[in-house]
Amino acid sequence: MKRALLITSLMAATALSAAPVSAQGETTEACQPETKPRSAADKKFEEISTAEYDWRVGEMAPNEDSPASAEATLPDVGPKRQAEKLARWTDTLKALDALDVAALSPANKVNYEVYRQQIESLLAEQKYHEYEKPMTADTSFWGDVAGWTRGTFSTAADYENYIAMMQQIPRYYDQQIVNMRAGLKRGFTAPKITLQGRDSEIAAVVDAKSIAASPFYAPFETMPDIIPAAKQAELRQQAQEAIRKDVVPAHQKLLTFMRTEYLPGARTSLAAYDLPDGKAYYRSKIREFVTLDKSPEEIHQIGLDEVAKIKARMFDVMKQVNFQGTLPEFLTFLRTDPQFYVKKPQDLLDRAAWIAKMFDAVSGDYFGRLPRRRFAIKPVPAAIAPYYTGGRGGPGIYLVNTYDLPSRPLYSLPALTLHESAPGHAMQMPLAAENKDLPAFRRDTYISAYGEGWALYSEALGEEMGIYQTPYEVFGMLSYQMWRAARLVVDTGIHTQGWTREQAQQYLLNNTALSKHEVTTEVDRYIAWPGQALSYYMGELTILQDRAKAEKALGEKFNIRAFHDAVLELGSVPLPVVTQRVDQFIKDGGVGPYPDEEK
Template structure:
């Protein structure tokens, strides 16, 4: 009896400690997330956080204040005994640590002094691409952000000048012509892109107030937005671009080796060295090349690989003649995928996405496509550089079962996760899933011809080549031409895509590594699960587990998949009424 009582007391004590540790952790990540949203100038309403009436402060003093906060958050996290946390809170702790470590590292290395790269700029994305806002207050806040643009741009320019002064900038060769994306914002009133939300005001706002808001928006565009963009364009052309660095490698930046390693870990969520990643990339390139040779032979082409690549790059049969044809091809692929999703996933979301062209202002230097919750953007600029034989893989990756579907499931999947996780994205997880879905398309039967199969392999080779090229550029000191030659030799990408992609890797160290490393982990864990579970393996449950976790570090994903296999590969939503 005494022994039993002691056991109960010990159990009670352990439960109390776990509850205390869980509570301390929740307080930490909830406080940090709310603080971070306020720092990003977000406000909370009934639907969660949204943009408020100003833009975030990005000046050096604000950045240093944030660094101090994140360093203190990590110190507080270190004081929480992880072994006493519940299983779910252990996952939350690992996710929180990775998020805050990456934020602190980026701030420590002052990445805010170069707030742009070859295809992403701080002056883009400041207004909704589709539709408007739901309320009058949201419109008033939007006008407030327009009025705040001069201050925001001035702080960004001050940061960029500080970066130039210490030798920290984006390599100039990767920014050629990018300042042209500022020109549409020099138009006044209704001709300015910032006017677009004002044409989609809800009828619930009375006509007199709609007219008053539109008048305020016109003044804000003409008196704040246009002058801010005009000044920024002059700064880019006359001051920044002429003084950007001519070297390419991240190792040439201040404290470059440590900075590059921090970017590797931030984007991949793995603790791998540049040397290890380079070697993995070489192995994958060799493996995929053998598959490409076999697929070329299956196509019946009579010639060697360079001749086949030349044929694919230049034969008119492989290229759309109009933007509509390209978009229609992508839409047809997406609809065929719909027919196979029921055998691929257990839980399917209600939300749907659309397929749109990349906006003209950014299309010349934008990627071939990009997907998200509401839409997939397909690039219809320079159609001779957009082969249809790769569009099947691209649609799988960006639309479904890739990013658009992934984002919808993250919103709708059963099971509660903390707010800070629901609004977070790890490249290794997200892009790893996207690349995995390209391979999954083979299983789903959506590749019709040997050319489309080769296009998929070319895309997989492209991601494997990134492991070699990114580390080659930023660790081994490759030249731009050397990187282009490697990609040209091993893939069927067009010359335009070759150029824009290499410039992206140069200007965004580490980001390109996430895709292949994430996909390799998912495919490896699936092979292990299939072998361990045999006939009990259900790919629907495997995929549901991955997507139900939402975005997590790859180390957490691997750990959770191992637990799932050890439990016999169960339906992760068995306890929920999901309707399937």
Template sequence: MTFRFLAAAALAVAALPAIAVAQAPATAPTAADAKLKAIYDGYATWNGQQTGYFEDPEGESQPSDFLPRVDPASQLRRAEYLRDVLAQVKAIPAGQLSAEERDNAAILTTIVEAELANARFREWEMPVNSDSNFWTYLDTGTPLRDAEAYRRYIGRMRDIPRYFGEQVVNMREGLRRGLTPPAITLAGRDGSIESFTKAGEANAFYGAFKDMPSTITADEQARLRAEGLAAIKQAVVPAYQKLLVFYRGTYLPGARKTVSARDLPDGDAYYRSEIREYTTTDLTPEEIHKIGLGEVARLERAMQQTMRDAGFKGSLAEFLTFLKTDPQFIARTPDELLGVSSYVAKRVDGKLGDYFGLLPRRRFTIIPVPEALAPFYTAGRGGLESCQMNTYNLPVRQLYNIPALTLHECAPGHSFQAALSVEGKALPAFRRNLYFSGYGEGWGLYVEWLGNLMGIYRTPYEKFGQQSYEMWRAARLVIDTGIHRYGWSRAQAIDYLASHTALSQHEVETEVDRYISWPGQALAYKLGELTIRRLRSEAETALGPRFDQRKFHDLILALGAVPLPVLESRVRAYIAEARKA
């Protein structure tokens, strides 16, 4: 999917931090620095124009009154521009750049190379998978501040028919070439389209008009509500209805019946390109599969010990069955599940000062995953304004998993990161709201592990939930490469995940469908976490009693989203400087 680096965080997930405390050692700017700065500042302006975002006077990214153009001609023009940007960056000798600007050059190069790879494979012809798509999150998920923000929102609503029409043209070409997600992973996703076909005030797009700011006069509120309802009737509902007919009648029946990325056009090269994008490493599928097997074996031994600590006398398989089926682990109401998560978040609040030097001022709320997404969505998702917990089908949402999930999605995971991002303005514009999965998801998994040191897991069952979640991410390394490199079947992948984790069968199946339809993305979590834990171990060994985990964590968060090689070089530079001091 195109624009995923710079649009994804703004649309849905978590913007990653950009705070001032860990910039590279200051050096005098060079002529090469100035040349690079002109390139990436120009790129940031261009990208905002392309993706439909602009920077407000407070330096925050805001959506414009239009949606991106995604037709093939526009995509090819973007690729041509990006090739020129890459050539300009590579023409600057790295040795002439200051340390900070070398980082910026590496980050911009990583972004552009990934986008050019997407263009090479014409990935815009496959703008949907089992987890993500182009038609959700268009209804605003954050409060609108003023009348102008409402007018821009209405403008975007009016632009949906054009935007959907271009996407459908691309999807038809993908069907023709065999570039589609597997059909089995798309079943039921039409419900997320149908949910937006409701009329008038029942439509989710109207939600923003129900509680408008008091700074907007009553007369203006009435006019904006009328314009919003007209846009829903004339543009939103017809566009979603038309998309629903295409999805059900043409796209789903025509989608490919195989599950491996190897079966896509130039599939092996495409899969390796996806690995490079999501992990920002040069690891091969074979190397990742081997790492995964080693982590699965290590975690299985740890889970056996926790099972014994819980006093369970049977086998690990029997313990997994017990955890998945015993009523004591099931919330009776959505509020009970949300309450467990909320209490975990407040207990984390009491520990943050011992583990982080810089804390965000901004708060987040905990809400259910939206109804339109919940049946096939992940267990949770974290973002700036809210941390979402999935309360759909409560018997498959075991409570012992909630502490680890809350750490990952809320604090000190994604919502915590996103707040720091908004509050810090130190990074160049092109690095704000940027998302690298290896960094962001690696951090989320790392703080699940950190919960052990923070004392968040109070029972062997909650400890096992954390281990099961870590096993889940380790098993992904085996499953993702198993499917897309070694030709595993869907059933084989489901059996592997179900037999190694305490995830419910529903979660197992939705997760495997995600790996099938989104090659490479699932690899980022464990590989990123392994990198951060390895760097922490290096720092602890090198610095001994002088190691300060608060400074270590602040350093990582202050970098903002970076490729894993940049993270490694910066942490090792920090270690070297700390040893000198």
């Protein structure tokens, strides 16, 4: 659920977008010098990675008895398939261990490093039975399914695939319930405190006043004129039948399970260390989300050090606006003064759009290559907005949370927009997907340390680009930087040092300008999703340190556009690969991957 090839409930429903796996070997081969034939090691690596990635993408393919296309199929998450995944990735890692890595081409050495990190993370998730806890504080498998209702339907085939998907919901939910029961039995559940209100999404489907009022019927309310009226009527009838026979009963069964078994039986402790084999489990999440072998103690200390540095800059801004008082008093002022808040949801969306266009005005000064794909700005769906974060972005979408407007300060909106839209997620992800010089397993997957690190770097870059128009907006950016640095302290504190939920909340309230509502939802997210919050600041630190190294080494030859293009051309990679690429950038005299576009 957390990685799955750009499929995510955090954005409007998107189809599986993996490029044909057969292109992987062709792409890798194309990266080799023409005068140098591929080595046996190259051929073996490409054989291993192509076969496994083909199989991995096939995990989303239809079941034997399903008429649905791959784009509409819910995966098999049953015990047999989980055992197959464990065996497959165990064998794949053994095959990688047996390779002569030194004999790989330069391009494939990078591909090997990226691919191995993916396999190690996938294997660790299977070993620790991550599938028995198929939810975080603001995502869930039923939320993923509900995301299809917000998809784009253009043809009759789109609707037929959607109907076929609805018919699979009972099987899919039954498998998830079996997995969750296994997790309950061994104490591997989401913490109870993070599950408050999560059954409301399920209840909304069960309690709909009519089939036509069901959220799952929404795509059929208005259908494209290109579909003949008779076909529209047929599809609507089929959809109503699927909702009546499959969707509603499956959600009723899930709701009963959640309310009578899962919610009452969920663990009351917060720490990952309290889970089965908890210390090893949390260390595996650090390796997955940070891609560096750091101990919790090291990361906690880095967080404390960075919080102190950012706090010093916060005091400078307070002096700049002539605020007489303490930092907590300034934070209270920011959280309560009406000048920093809007009263209508559309006003927040309008401001976000304005900020996004401000970036467009300077984008050519900082980036040589921009993606072809643009993005929409939409509100977070009402059903999930109360416990959702302030916003989220990705290919084609920037979601802005317009729920509880007094908790959505304008001074934080520029940083949020740069992070979630461009040059953050809604730009980096499409650039990776459009880079045909990368194998598919690099174009279509997401490594949090890189993706979130880049997005957080984008926030800081906004100061250099002139996006922040007032000292308060600069403070909002610093608050967001502080928020991510504080995560290093809070996440490790919760999961390894016995911090309480209230202690974590207070740490964020004391050090950031986040609203109390945001602090509550964020802390619950860290509790339910161990280690993920560490990726942001650790990733940004790597990019900042590598940039400083390049600037020092290249002097006047340093070209910011070339540097950014060099980092972004990688796709989504472990942090050591970023450092290796920047080292090569320095050796190349600061020439980036697209010299003609970087002049």
